[in-house]
Amino acid sequence: MHKGAATYELGIVKTMWWRDMLLLYKQRSRWLGVVVQPLLFWFMIGSGMTSVFRLPGVGGNSSYLEFFYPGILVMILLFTTIFASMSIIEDRQSGFLQGVLVAPGSRVSLVLGKVAGVTSVAAVQAALFVALSPVAGLPYAQIHWIALAGTIVIGCAGLTAMSFVIAWTLNSSQGYHAIMGVVLIPLWVISGAMFPVPVSGWLHIVMYFNPMSYIVNGARLAMSPAGVPMPGISPLLTLVILTLFAVAMTALAARVCRR
Amino acid sequence: MIAQPEIPTNEHRAEPESAAGTPRLSVRELRHAFGRNEVLNGLTFDVRPGEVFGMLGPNGSGKSTAMAILSGILPLQDGRLLVDGTALTPNDRRWREDLGVIFQSPSLDAKLTAVENLKLAAALYGIKGADAKRRIDEQLAGVGLESRAKEPVGNYSGGMKRRLDIARALLHEPSILFMDEPTAGLDEASFRRAWERLDAMRQERGLTIILATHRPEEADKCDRLAILRGGKADLIDTPQALRERISTDMIALVADDLEPLRDQIRERFGLEALVDAGELLIECEKGHEIIPRLVEAFPEGRFKSVSLRQASLADVFLKITGFALDDDQPAAPDGSEAADA
Numbered sequence: 001m002h003k004g005a006a007t008y009e010l011g012i013v014k015t016m017w018w019r020d021m022l023l024l025y026k027q028r029s030r031w032l033g034v035v036v037q038p039l040l041f042w043f044m045i046g047s048g049m050t051s052v053f054r055l056p057g058v059g060g061n062s063s064y065l066e067f068f069y070p071g072i073l074v075m076i077l078l079f080t081t082i083f084a085s086m087s088i089i090e091d092r093q094s095g096f097l098q099g100v101l102v103a104p105g106s107r108v109s110l111v112l113g114k115v116a117g118v119t120s121v122a123a124v125q126a127a128l129f130v131a132l133s134p135v136a137g138l139p140y141a142q143i144h145w146i147a148l149a150g151t152i153v154i155g156c157a158g159l160t161a162m163s164f165v166i167a168w169t170l171n172s173s174q175g176y177h178a179i180m181g182v183v184l185i186p187l188w189v190i191s192g193a194m195f196p197v198p199v200s201g202w203l204h205i206v207m208y209f210n211p212m213s214y215i216v217n218g219a220r221l222a223m224s225p226a227g228v229p230m231p232g233i234s235p236l237l238t239l240v241i242l243t244l245f246a247v248a249m250t251a252l253a254a255r256v257c258r259r
Numbered sequence: 260m261i262a263q264p265e266i267p268t269n270e271h272r273a274e275p276e277s278a279a280g281t282p283r284l285s286v287r288e289l290r291h292a293f294g295r296n297e298v299l300n301g302l303t304f305d306v307r308p309g310e311v312f313g314m315l316g317p318n319g320s321g322k323s324t325a326m327a328i329l330s331g332i333l334p335l336q337d338g339r340l341l342v343d344g345t346a347l348t349p350n351d352r353r354w355r356e357d358l359g360v361i362f363q364s365p366s367l368d369a370k371l372t373a374v375e376n377l378k379l380a381a382a383l384y385g386i387k388g389a390d391a392k393r394r395i396d397e398q399l400a401g402v403g404l405e406s407r408a409k410e411p412v413g414n415y416s417g418g419m420k421r422r423l424d425i426a427r428a429l430l431h432e433p434s435i436l437f438m439d440e441p442t443a444g445l446d447e448a449s450f451r452r453a454w455e456r457l458d459a460m461r462q463e464r465g466l467t468i469i470l471a472t473h474r475p476e477e478a479d480k481c482d483r484l485a486i487l488r489g490g491k492a493d494l495i496d497t498p499q500a501l502r503e504r505i506s507t508d509m510i511a512l513v514a515d516d517l518e519p520l521r522d523q524i525r526e527r528f529g530l531e532a533l534v535d536a537g538e539l540l541i542e543c544e545k546g547h548e549i550i551p552r553l554v555e556a557f558p559e560g561r562f563k564s565v566s567l568r569q570a571s572l573a574d575v576f577l578k579i580t581g582f583a584l585d586d587d588q589p590a591a592p593d594g595s596e597a598a599d600a
Contacts, residue, residue: 005352007385015383019368026370096379099366099427102330103383104355 012105016113017120019096020084024121034079035125039132042072045194053195069136070219071193074212076129077156078188080122082180085163088114089173108254111164115250118160119153126152133223144222147235151218154242158211161249168256191216192230199231211245214238281344283308283467284435289338290490291324298324300490302338307482309465311457315478315576316487317584322471323363326437330360356384359433361441365424369413373404373423376412377430384431398426401456417444425453429460438470442477454480473584475572484572488580501575508546509570510553512539513563520561527556535583542570542578 024031046065053064091097100110130148134140166179190203191212197203207213207230217230218238233241282305289302298321306312314322327333329340331349340347340354347354360366367376374395381391399405402422412420421444428436436457442450460466470477478484484501485492494501514520517539521532524541528549532541543549546567554565573584 003356003385008352008356011383011385015379018382019371019379022371022375023368094362094364096366096368098332098362098364099360099380100383101332102355102358102360104352105383 008104009106009109012100012103012109013113013116015100015103016110017117020114020117020121024124031080031121031125032128034083035076035128038072038075038079039129041075042068042136066137066224067196068194069133069138070223071191071216073126073129073152073219073223074155074191074193074215075188076125077122077152077215078159078184078212080125081118081156081159081163082184084118084121085114085160085167086173086176088164088167089171089176092168092171107257110257111161111250111253114164115157115160115246115253118163119156122156122160123149123152126156130223138223142224144235147239148219148222150239151215151222151242154239154246155211155215155218158242158246158249159215161246161253162211164253165249165256168253187212192220197230211242214241214245218242280307282306282341283310283343284469285339285341285344286325286329287339287341289325289328291321291328291333291336291338298490299328299338302487302491304485304492304495306467306469309461309467310482311461311468311470311480313478313481313484314469314471314487314492315473315484315572315584316471316580317473317582320487321490322487323439326360326439326469326471330358330437331355356431357434359428359431359436361424361428361436361438363439363443365420366427367412367420367424370411372411373399373408373415376423377427380427380430386431394430394432398430401429402426403452418446418449421445422449422453425456432464434464434466436466436468438468440472440474441470442474450476475576475584478572486576486579488582494579498572501572501579502570505542505570505575505578507570508543509568509574510541510543510546510550511564511566511568512541512553513537513565514539514561515563523557524553528553533577535577536585540574540577542574 042065046068049068050064053067087095088097092101130143133143167176170176170179187210190197190206191210192207193212193216197207197213213230214233217233218235221229221235221238230238284306286302286304289299290297291299298319302321302325304312304314314325316322324333328335328338329349335349340349342351342354342357349355368379371379377395377398378391381387381395386394396405399408402425404419404423404426407415407419412423415423421442425441442453445453457466457468461468470481472478479498481498483495483497486494486501512520517534517537521534521539524530524532524539530541530543530549532539534540541549550565550567554562576582576584
């Protein structure tokens, strides 16, 4: 019985996506933890920083909590993609992915399916988090929903594909943890998530090469009028750059895992 | 000038197997190296339609690597694959849709139930709706897991996972099945039952099975066996013919200082003997007549135990390659097989 190529390509995308959805449902408490922990982090650091942190031109007690909220949103996206991609390593050597690798569908579809799955998981978590944004002084009415959804989905797709490349290339859990601690989390810290990036110096230059800066920028512009945007990067340009990043990373991921 | 018909391969014609018709699968000169470590060094064999073909060798002999290449998990570095006489790459969709693979460790998600795992496997091959449901029910019944189908696979025993993995690999009704140490962790009853099902499928649908194993009892299930040594097939024959290569009886002696003992036995009895895993193995005819002579020829207490048995495929393998099946082959440690213990 021979079927067309499209059947198998769609089949592999569906399998990868569906599996992540089943796991999201089964591991509800685990994934809720990925939202709650950053939320606590936001509340504690945000409360402490409020007394010393003053944004130019913005006053009031809630200003740092407000500033930090979109940054924490990006942290949730980052943690979700990191944890969801970590399983690739073991899965490929001795688990579920083995069967996917011998199926007729292509590796491009495998990557697309994984990106779709993790992005969907992250979108659910982001929705939970954004639902609480009035608590942080960011009322729904001021949120630009389309820009926010676009930033979350496209940004998360890029992060997932990037994590896929790291996981597949290193093929070791320890190596993956090392990259997470030494590269990914520091990149989040200097993305503008925790503090506005200085307008000069090395941090300023790094910011423009840091994909997470654009996710933070997109989320901040969509959520908060008090946000400090990246100089010269409009909301539209942010989405364009995030799209290019996602496409490039997906192509790279399909390349590293090719047969 | 007469146009020559295109000849697929010269080697192919030269194979004695071609007398039995076009092989279902031909592997030619497969070579593979991990860095500078050559694991496969010109592996060549033919598999006939509907046969069970075994690759017998210890861990590190390259059998898992060969399967990983043929199923497209590892890239093909050098060598060729012919399916029904047509050259293909392991990436070819027609080949892959006909192929089912049972891995050393089951390809299952332990957090999902058996039914969910099988639903995902169905989706992977574009099998939907009522057709998917029918096949899943059929496979679950076939491996005797219907009553626990809704439990997470993480709760299953090793043998149950193995059975579910067999169901998973057969769900899309492949015509070629690769099995890498398939019955590791199966108890005797499950082992028999798994083989009964596979035999039935061979009868019904002409399923061709290729398995990699280091277990003699599994090798005995094969129609033909390739003895792997040094990254190639040293010898390919039926288990019976391989067994006939050595005399039918094996005497196993347990004693201290086996090497001097071996030399003495060679000298005084003219018998060939091998030291393996703390035993001295003597192959001979009429072992029951030799044992009393052996016992009398040496002082009391020289032997801790003396036993007589029929030569197994493990003995044949040791005789042919000089390696024991349950040893890791030192010449070619193979990363992809390291997990197998």
